[in-house]
Amino acid sequence: CMGLLLLCRWPLSYSQWWECEFITEGIIDNGGGFRDSLSDVSEELCPSSGDVPVPLPFFVRTSNQGNSSSDTRDMYVPNPSCKDFPKYEWIGQLMGAALRSKEFLILALPALVWKQLAGEEVSWSKDFAAVDSELVKLLEVLEGLDREAFEFMFGRELTYTTVLSDQHVVELIPNGGSTMVRYEDRKEFIRLVQKARLEESKEQIAAMRAGLLRVVPQPVLDLLTWQQLEKKVCGDPEITVTELRKFITFEDFPPDDTRVRNFLEALNNFTSEDLSRFLKFVTGRSRLPVQIIVYPERANLNALDLMPQASTCSCSFFLPNYSSAKACEEQLRYAVYNCMSIDTDKNAWD
Template identity: 50%
Template sequence: MKKGTIIKSLALIVSLADDNYLPENIIVVAGEADDVKALSNITINWSTQPPTEIKLLENLTEHYSVVTIRIKSCKSHGIDTRIRGIQLSCLEERSLGFDQDFFSGNRLIRYPLLQSHSPSAIYRRSTVLQRFMWLLDSVIYYLIPSWQSSIEGCNYAEGLSFTNLESIRQLLPLLKKRMGLIDTLLKGSASDPSDRKVVYINRHTALAHRANPSASADFSNTVFVQLFEGLKPRDRSSQHLTYRWSTQNDQWWECKFISEGIIDQGGGFRDSLSDIAEELCPSDPEAPMPLPFFVRTPNQSNEDGNVNRDCYIPNPACMDFGKYEWIGQLMGACFRGKELLIISLAPYSWKRLVGESYSWSLDFATVDAAEVRIIDSLANMDRDTFLAAGRSWSMVLSDGTHVSIKVDDDGNPKPLDYDDKDEYAARVKEIRMAECDKQLKAIRTGLLKVIPEAVLGLLTWQELETRICGEPEITVEALMKNTYYNHIDEDDLRVKYFWSAVKNFSNEDRSRLLRFITGRRRLPVSIFISSGKNSPVDPLPESSTCCNTLHLPVYSDEKIAEERLRYAVYNCVSIDTDE
C-alpha cells in the first residue's frame, strides 16, 4: 500500500460463470511476515442470491503497509480459483502527516518513554490526540477570559492563570491556531513610544566592577543599574516606558558609551542587553556575581552528577522588588521582539513564571537535586541509618542562609527525632519551594505588564524560555574549540568516530550531548574526552559531569558510534560515573 493511505473499500469482482472456481472462504490480513493482523474473515453461501462483487473491507481507520487476501477454499471443494478484478478505494492521511511506520526504528530514540509501546499503539493514540487537538483548535478563541486578554486586566495569580488548559499545557504546541492567537493578542497590546530614549553608559567602570564587585556596594557602576536609572522618566511630563514595543521596533533605546567612539545604530543597544544578561547570570561558573538579584543554584556547586549545573535562581535575600519587576519587563520586551536576554534560570523558575504546575521531586531537583534526594530518602530511612546521620531542625536556602525550624531555649536548632522526620521533610519542602516566592512574583508582575496573561496561559515553560533566551546554539566548531583530551590522542579512531557523529547531530542533539557530559546546556564550558573503561566493544558511553569528562569506548564503526551516542544523550542522563 502507498505510504499514508487508508482503505475506504476493498472488493473482489467475480463471474458466476466460473462456478467451481468461485472463492468460498476469504481471509484478509494486514502486516508483514509473522506480524500480521486479521482484518476480515468472509464465508460466501453460493446457494443464495450470489454476489458478483465481494466486499472485503470498508472504512478502515488506519494505514497498513501490506494487505494480503488469502483465499482459503473454493465452491464445491474446488482446488483453483478465478478472480476477475479487484476494486480498491483509499483515502490519504492528509490531516495526520504520519502513519504507523513513522513510530518504528530509530525515530523513537529521542523519546525514551515511548519505546516500551508498540508502533500501532502509539499510532492509534496519535490519531486520537490529533483529533482532540483539532477540536480544541476549533474552540480555543472561546476559552480565553476577556479579562486575561489585555494588559490592564492582569493581576498576579500564580497557578490560577488559564487553569482550564493547565492539564494539557504541554500539548498546546500542537495547536495550529495558537500562535496566530498569540500574535493577535500581542499586536493588540503593542505600544511604540514617539521618540527613542538616549542612555549614557560607562562600560569601563562596569568592567572594573565585574572584576571586583565588592568595590561598589550599590552596584551603580554596572550596565544594569546605569540603564535602569537612564530609562526612568526625567521629569513629571515624561511617561514611563511600557516595554510593549512592536516587532517593527528593532532598537528600544540608543546607547552613548562614554569614552568610546561608537555611534549606536542597533549594535550598542544589543550590546547593552548582552551586558545586562552577563551581569545577572554570568556564563563563567567561576566568575564573581556582579549583581545580587540571582544566585547560582546548589546544583552548580554540588558535584553529584546532576544535569542542571548552569542554572540560577532569584536570590531569596534580595528584596529590591522594583528591579526584579524591571527584569520581568525586559523579559517581556524580548518575548515580544527579536532580541534576547540570555539568563539561565532553572526550569523550576520558568515554570513558576509561566504559571505552570510544579512539584518538589521533579522540578525543585533542577535547583537542588542533592537536597531533594536527601529529603525524599527520609520517608523510607530506617532508624539506625537516621540516627547515624544526626540531623537537626535546620536547613540551608539556595543563597547559603541557614534556617532553624525549631530551636531550644538558647536559640540553637533542636535535634531531629526519628518520629519527627516526616514533619521535618514536609517543612523543608514548604520552605525551600517558597524561598524565592516574592522575587518570582515581582518578575512575573513585570512580565504581565508587558505580555497579556492569556499569552502566558497558552505557553509551555520551554517556549517562554526559548522566546526570551533563544535556542542554545552549539556549533561543531565551538565544541571542538572547547574540547581537550585526556589519556587519548586527538587522532585516535574513537575520537574521529565521535566528531563524525557530532557533525551529523542536530543542534538539539548537540545541546543534549553537552548536558550529558557537563550538566550544562550552553557554551562556554570545557569538555574533556578520555578513553573508555575496560568494557566490551560497542557499549554506551559514560560521562562524569563533575569533571566534564566523556569516556569514549571502542566502537566497531562510525554508524554504531553515532547510534550509541545519540541513544545515551537522550536516554541515559543518569549514566554518570560519579553515581
C-alpha cells in the first residue's frame, strides 16, 4: 500500500479506540467499556428490537419491518431525509476501524447497502426485495395487467409519485403529484419508481463509503465481496453452542468437573439470541469471534446457585457452583438479560 494516504491511523499497540466512563456505573475501562460502547453505538444506530424507537436520525427501518411475510424484517437503510453527511462519513470510519481490528459495529443493513459500500453494482430484481418486498411484488403485478384490470385497480388515482423508506412522498417527474399514470405509460412509471427507490440513500451511502476509504485502502476494499465486508464489520450473526465452545477456555477446573457439565448443558438450551446476550455479558461484544476464559467462582466456594459474574475487560466469566444444570440455566439467563451494568471496578459515585 505504498503511496496511499490514509487519514485515520493508530499504532498497532492500541487495542481500543477510546476510553469510556459510563455515568452511574463503576467502571475502569481496560477494554470492556470500550467494547460495550460499540455495542451501544450499534443499538442506537440500528436497534435490534422492532418494538423500540430509533433514537438517532441516520437510519430508518425498511418497509419489510412492518411486513410479516418477509424474511428480512430486521433491516435498516440510511435515512434519505438526513443530510448530515459528515456524520455518515464518521459512521463509515467506524466501519473501517472495525474492519481493520477485531471489533464489531453491528449494523443490520441489506445487501443493497453493503454492495454499494463495496463498490458493487445493485439491481432491482436481486436487491430491493430485502428492503420493500411488497413494492417489488406490486410493480410486477402492475407491469402484467391488461388495460381493463389497470383501470379497475387504479382508475385515476395513480400519479407519478412514490414513498421513500423515510415515508416521504416524492415526485418522479415535475408536477408528478397531479399527473396521472396512463396504462400505456405504466412501464415508464415502474422504471422511475425503481430508480428513485434504488437511489434514495445514494448520497448517504457515498458519504459512508468515503469515511470507510479514509481508514481502509481502496485496493484492500476492492478485494472484498460485499458479504466479506459485512462479516468483517459486523461479525457472524448466527451463534451456535458448537461454534461458541471453540472460543471458550476453562481454567483451574479439575477433569470432568460438575460445574463445567452443568454450564455446558445450560448453554445447550440457549437460542442464538440468548448466546449473543451471554457474549455481551462476558465480553461487551455480541458476536463471534471472541475468546472467553471461564474460571471457578472463588469468593463463595461452598455456596450454591449464586448469580454469575464476568469481567468484560479480560473477557472472563466466573462460574459458581450450581445444584443442577437447570439452576445454572435460570441464573445465567437472568444475568445476561438483566445485569448489563459494569459496576465492579469501583464505586459508581467515585
